[in-house]
Amino acid sequence: MFEAQDGRRELEKKIEKxxxxxxxxxxxxxxxxxxxxxxxxxxxxLNEERLPLIFRLLPKELAAEVFVELDSGQxxxxxxxxxxxxxxxxxxxxxxxxxxxxxxxxxxxxxKRILMHSxxxxxxxxxxxxxxxxxxxxxxxxxxxxxxxxAMTVEAALKRIRRTGxxxxxxxICYVIDGGRHLxxxxxIRTLLLAEENDVIDDIMERNFISVQTLDDRESTAQTLSKYxxxxxxxxxxxxxxxxxxxxxxxxxxxxxxxxEDIELMAAMLxxxxxxxxxxxxxxxxxxxxxxxxxxxxxxxxxxxxTHFENSLAACAILTSFIPMLSGTGGNSGTQASTAVxxxxxxxxxxxxxxxxxxxxxxxxxxxCGLCLAAVNFVKMMIFDRWLMHNPAVTPLVAMVVCCTLVGxxxxxxxxxxxxxxxxxxxxxxxxxxASPFISTIVDSISLLIYFQLASMLLGI
Amino acid sequence: MFEAQDGRRELEKKIEKxxxxxxxxxxxxxxxxxxxxxxxxxxxxLNEERLPLIFRLLPKELAAEVFVELDSGQxxxxxxxxxxxxxxxxxxxxxxxxxxxxxxxxxxxxxKRILMHSxxxxxxxxxxxxxxxxxxxxxxxxxxxxxxxxAMTVEAALKRIRRTGxxxxxxxICYVIDGGRHLxxxxxIRTLLLAEENDVIDDIMERNFISVQTLDDRESTAQTLSKYxxxxxxxxxxxxxxxxxxxxxxxxxxxxxxxxEDIELMAAMLxxxxxxxxxxxxxxxxxxxxxxxxxxxxxxxxxxxxTHFENSLAACAILTSFIPMLSGTGGNSGTQASTAVxxxxxxxxxxxxxxxxxxxxxxxxxxxCGLCLAAVNFVKMMIFDRWLMHNPAVTPLVAMVVCCTLVGxxxxxxxxxxxxxxxxxxxxxxxxxxASPFISTIVDSISLLIYFQLASMLLGI
Numbered sequence: 001m002f003e004a005q006d007g008r009r010e011l012e013k014k015i016e017k018x019x020x021x022x023x024x025x026x027x028x029x030x031x032x033x034x035x036x037x038x039x040x041x042x043x044x045x046l047n048e049e050r051l052p053l054i055f056r057l058l059p060k061e062l063a064a065e066v067f068v069e070l071d072s073g074q075x076x077x078x079x080x081x082x083x084x085x086x087x088x089x090x091x092x093x094x095x096x097x098x099x100x101x102x103x104x105x106x107x108x109x110x111x112k113r114i115l116m117h118s119x120x121x122x123x124x125x126x127x128x129x130x131x132x133x134x135x136x137x138x139x140x141x142x143x144x145x146x147x148x149x150x151a152m153t154v155e156a157a158l159k160r161i162r163r164t165g166x167x168x169x170x171x172x173i174c175y176v177i178d179g180g181r182h183l184x185x186x187x188x189i190r191t192l193l194l195a196e197e198n199d200v201i202d203d204i205m206e207r208n209f210i211s212v213q214t215l216d217d218r219e220s221t222a223q224t225l226s227k228y229x230x231x232x233x234x235x236x237x238x239x240x241x242x243x244x245x246x247x248x249x250x251x252x253x254x255x256x257x258x259x260x261e262d263i264e265l266m267a268a269m270l271x272x273x274x275x276x277x278x279x280x281x282x283x284x285x286x287x288x289x290x291x292x293x294x295x296x297x298x299x300x301x302x303x304x305x306x307t308h309f310e311n312s313l314a315a316c317a318i319l320t321s322f323i324p325m326l327s328g329t330g331g332n333s334g335t336q337a338s339t340a341v342x343x344x345x346x347x348x349x350x351x352x353x354x355x356x357x358x359x360x361x362x363x364x365x366x367x368x369c370g371l372c373l374a375a376v377n378f379v380k381m382m383i384f385d386r387w388l389m390h391n392p393a394v395t396p397l398v399a400m401v402v403c404c405t406l407v408g409x410x411x412x413x414x415x416x417x418x419x420x421x422x423x424x425x426x427x428x429x430x431x432x433x434x435a436s437p438f439i440s441t442i443v444d445s446i447s448l449l450i451y452f453q454l455a456s457m458l459l460g461i
Numbered sequence: 462m463f464e465a466q467d468g469r470r471e472l473e474k475k476i477e478k479x480x481x482x483x484x485x486x487x488x489x490x491x492x493x494x495x496x497x498x499x500x501x502x503x504x505x506x507l508n509e510e511r512l513p514l515i516f517r518l519l520p521k522e523l524a525a526e527v528f529v530e531l532d533s534g535q536x537x538x539x540x541x542x543x544x545x546x547x548x549x550x551x552x553x554x555x556x557x558x559x560x561x562x563x564x565x566x567x568x569x570x571x572x573k574r575i576l577m578h579s580x581x582x583x584x585x586x587x588x589x590x591x592x593x594x595x596x597x598x599x600x601x602x603x604x605x606x607x608x609x610x611x612a613m614t615v616e617a618a619l620k621r622i623r624r625t626g627x628x629x630x631x632x633x634i635c636y637v638i639d640g641g642r643h644l645x646x647x648x649x650i651r652t653l654l655l656a657e658e659n660d661v662i663d664d665i666m667e668r669n670f671i672s673v674q675t676l677d678d679r680e681s682t683a684q685t686l687s688k689y690x691x692x693x694x695x696x697x698x699x700x701x702x703x704x705x706x707x708x709x710x711x712x713x714x715x716x717x718x719x720x721x722e723d724i725e726l727m728a729a730m731l732x733x734x735x736x737x738x739x740x741x742x743x744x745x746x747x748x749x750x751x752x753x754x755x756x757x758x759x760x761x762x763x764x765x766x767x768t769h770f771e772n773s774l775a776a777c778a779i780l781t782s783f784i785p786m787l788s789g790t791g792g793n794s795g796t797q798a799s800t801a802v803x804x805x806x807x808x809x810x811x812x813x814x815x816x817x818x819x820x821x822x823x824x825x826x827x828x829x830c831g832l833c834l835a836a837v838n839f840v841k842m843m844i845f846d847r848w849l850m851h852n853p854a855v856t857p858l859v860a861m862v863v864c865c866t867l868v869g870x871x872x873x874x875x876x877x878x879x880x881x882x883x884x885x886x887x888x889x890x891x892x893x894x895x896a897s898p899f900i901s902t903i904v905d906s907i908s909l910l911i912y913f914q915l916a917s918m919l920l921g922i
Contacts, residue, residue: 172650210496260804266800276805277810291797313778313781314778317775328757329753440789
């Protein structure tokens with residue numbers, strides 16, 4: 001980790017200097033002590049010509065680790081520049097799930113070259129994993145795990161781990177299977193180490209374990225792993241045969257991606273999977289314009305309502321000046337409720353049958369919030385608008401209309417904000433769509449209708 | 462994991478039945494095969510009288526695991542009901558960091574009882590960790606790790622792990638320290654297992670490692686761990702002495718909490734650390750009302766602007782009906798930009814020096830989005846409002862005013878949405894505060910000023 005930005009900038013300058021002077025051994029000394037993720041982030045700033053050169057300075061294990069961390073544009077560039085021998089060397093060092101991630105991002109001709117230079121066994125496994133749908137657990141699993149036999153002794157198991165371990169993604173948890181490759185138990189390396197050499201696996205393995213299926217949603221698998229604090233989860237097929245494992249680092253990446261997707265949806269953007277500064281203007285536009293367009297057109301309702309009540313507004317012009325405050329407060333109240341419910345849904349804290357409880361809670365919160373806001377607003381309108389700004393149009397009756405509308409708006413907003421995400425979930429939609437912008441648009445119209453209804457009742461316009 | 466909601470409800474019914482018939486052994490058989498987190502979630506629904514009874518049915522290791530997963534109200538209840546011997550038994554089974562988490566939530570008299578029944582060594586460590594500030598790395602670390610000596614052979618190291626391992630939170634990574642307890646290297650259990658028995662630790666340990674300090678922000682520590690895909694991170698004091706480790710499960714919890722906090726702040730709520738349905742009405746009100754109040758009062762600016770231009774609006778009443786659409790679109794555009802930047806900041810994808818690049822990007826996106834929206838809106842106003850709704854007041858010139866304002870509003874909104882979170886970060890504030898509600902309020906005023914300026918220029922009012 002770069003302790004400070006200064007450290008990083010200094011490093012970048014040194015790299016520049018060594019490049020210019022062609023002092024490659026110095027360059028190598030500079031890179032070797034760094035973590036792969038940091039080297040990759042330095043490489044991201046390099047120009048295309050220098051990347052293959054500097055990459056070749058890395059020893060092959062580190063090179064593979066750095067390769068995984070590069071962005072897909074740079075991975076493609078490197079693969080195109082690699083000789084066949086170099087490509088094979090990098091591929092041999094990669095873990096299977098990383099290779100699959102890379103293959104998924106590459107254009108067809110590069111994929112072909114990758115598959116051609118992978119060992120036949122790996123090639124078969126890559127093709128296997130590529131078959132799973134993008135959001136499934138199968139697509140994020142790796143098939144490189146340690147499997148043991150229930151009849152083995154601890155000594156034999158340790159021997160097997162020593163022999164096969166170097167190629168496995170993790171040895172921290174081992175999986176016990178029967179003759180038909182059905183998963184029958186788990187064993188942590190800790191249990192194994194703390195057991196006696198002559199103990200039999202069958203006696204010490206954990207038989208109560210949780211497994212997921214290849215077609216389960218990858219987000220729910222990641223949440224399961226996080227909920228139970230596991231380091232890995234076994235993945236089985238429909239016949240309970242062990243086909244792979246999902247490790248905690250991949251689960252963390254999935255949770256991060258899915259959270260970003262939720263947050264983007266909640267802010268009315270189509271999800272993008274690239275970092276902010278790496279997304280082009282056109283791509284960003286494509287992700288943002290559609291929702292803006294839909295929401296803009298849906299504001300037609302409010303404009304119809306306002307045109308309809310044009311005469312009331314003409315009769316009491318001061319009413320206009322409180323419309324933005326009302327719609328803003330409605331939007332904010334709705335956003336608070338919908339955000340709380342959407343987050344609770346994605347953390348599994350709330351389910352559809354909880355709807356009545358949630359509505360009851362929100363309505364009480366809404367009344368409390370609404371009454372507070374109304375009271376403060378009444379005082380503010382009397383003191384600030386009427387007295388300090390000398391606006392005689394702001395009568396106590398007008399203030400009453402505004403304040404009563406405020407309470408009604410907050411109530412509707414909170415109820416809509418609470419109910420819509422739960423309904424969306426029930427209907428199989430992504431609840432995050434029912435967030436702030438969508439709810440504001442609905443609440444705007446309701447709030448205006450209440451406003452004009454009250455105005456015609458209380459002010460007689 | 463409960464495969465389906467049905468499974469859970471059936472389980473709840475069975476528990477109810479066994480309780481009524483006092484068939485406790487059946488109850489035990491039902492619970493034993495479940496994961497601790499699932500048992501805790503079942504216990505959350507039980508009434509106060511039954512909880513201590515059913516808890517005593519669990520064997521002590523599982524009991525401790527379940528205890529950690531209960532919510533703090535139930536933990537308190539149990540501690541109050543435990544005999545001294547029972548309390549000691551549970552405390553002995555807990556990992557240190559879990560004990561600290563529990564102690565932090567309990568009232569003073571319960572804390573005193575916990576400390577009284579902990580072993581002296583544990584008591585010292587609890588007090589040590591409690592000293593660290595709430596958001597620091599020290600507060601989430603555990604002091605139960607495996608430390609090795611560089612001069613040891615692999616055989617000796619494995620012997621030490623077998624001896625001390627049962628009490629450690631993880632043995633997957635071991636830490637090599639010198640005589641002064643300074644951290645000099647790391648060793649994964651994998652390297653250790655794959656090495657020869659006579660190898661010396663000094664020769665096989667990893668010397669290039671990343672460590673964090675006790676006072677580092679806990680979120681940045683969790684992000685570091687996630688970025689490098691580590692299972693644990695060593696925590697050192699200011700003199701580089703190893704004092705603890707942070708494990709991946711705790712890091713995942715921190716990231717989840719901090720993300721929830723970010724999302725809540727972005728929706729103008731004060732963060733709460735309880736699940737949605739467990740938070741009381743008063744607490745929820747306290748978290749939501751202050752921001753609603755501030756935002757409501759800040760809408761005074763828009764109301765002043767509208768009052769100021771009252772005569773222009775009277776001269777051209779149709780202008781009023783497009784105000785909600787303009788302010789809505791402004792708010793949504795700003796939200797998109799600010800959300801993207803806030804998320805990029807919390808994932809470390811963007812830094813303050815990137816501000817000019819980000820502004821340049823956002824301004825191009827804004828122009829593209831603004832022009833598209835303006836074009837669609839112009840056509841919509843001509844066809845729908847003027848032609849279909851027979852509203853002669855919607856002249857092409859009025860449409861021009863609305864559409865030009867739209868472009869200006871989107872531009873201002875995107876620039877403010879991009880710049881404000883970065884500026885907040887630079888000033889040491891939480892960027893998430895500069896999200897949708899805050900930006901909408903600013904953009905509303907700017908948008909109205911542009912609107913009336915253009916109206917007076919183009920329509921001569």
